[in-house]
Amino acid sequence: MDDLFDLKNKVVIVTGASRGLGKVIAVGLAQKGAKVVLSDVLDCSDTANEIKNIEGETLSVKTDVSNQDEVGKMVDKTLDKYGRIDILVNNAGILKDGKAEEFSIKDWKSVLDINLTGQFYCAKEVGKQMIKQKNGRIINISSIAGLKGYAGSVPYSASKGGVILLTKTLASEWGEYNINVNAVCPGVFATDMTEDYLESEEFVQNIKDNVPLGRYANPEELVGTIVYLSSKSSDYVTGHSLVIDGGWTASL
């Protein structure tokens, strides 16, 4: 039987690939043979070097996903070099905290612009190419905060909830072009985004008490899920939001 998880020579764009989940996703996909376009507002040379060390291939393209022109250029540069795009991982995101009644509109907008509109821009520009190819996969990073209200960041929860319906709608529209669109909803993973939270004993104790597996996750624990959704092992999966949270949202 063929390797159901093989990604040899697949062309992948990973947004937010400089660090955190985006970095391990990029390296993990390269390990399965993909050529990875590393896109971020930050420098991606650490990620590129890790991939070089395993003899993988990368192209770094500085991109702010909330800027439609920059997203268009990211797609053009990818097509100039590789001529096709097989997989998009819409990972770039930010989290801003605050009480709903005090949240500034500027901060609300910046979270929505990056986490939701940014994913739409990338899906739209990449989708045009995937429609031509009649083939492609898009994986949108949502969150368990997109499934349940997260007190403490109303725009984050709203954006991640929006990502789930963005996913279902694009899956509905683009199924006829053989484009699979899925989301993943991570629980708490140790990255720069969660570093301050994980320094709080109360926050960590809450995870121990309420997550059935009794712990938060390491970034590498997301990779298998992304490889699955990128590969032919998930050919008949689309419009789905896969929860990877140690069982947190499953329990009472």
Ligand code: NAD
């Ligand atoms: P992180 O802060 O470590 O990394 C996010 C990356 O996105 C950074 O490299 C950052 O520069 C990049 N980025 C931010 N704004 C950007 C923009 N406008 N354009 C391009 N790149 C931009 O965070 P992370 O924990 O790795 O999060 C990755 C994704 O996973 C995010 O969408 C986040 O919401 C989601 N997520 C994370 C967790 C978690 O526990 N860490 C849980 C659920 C969902």
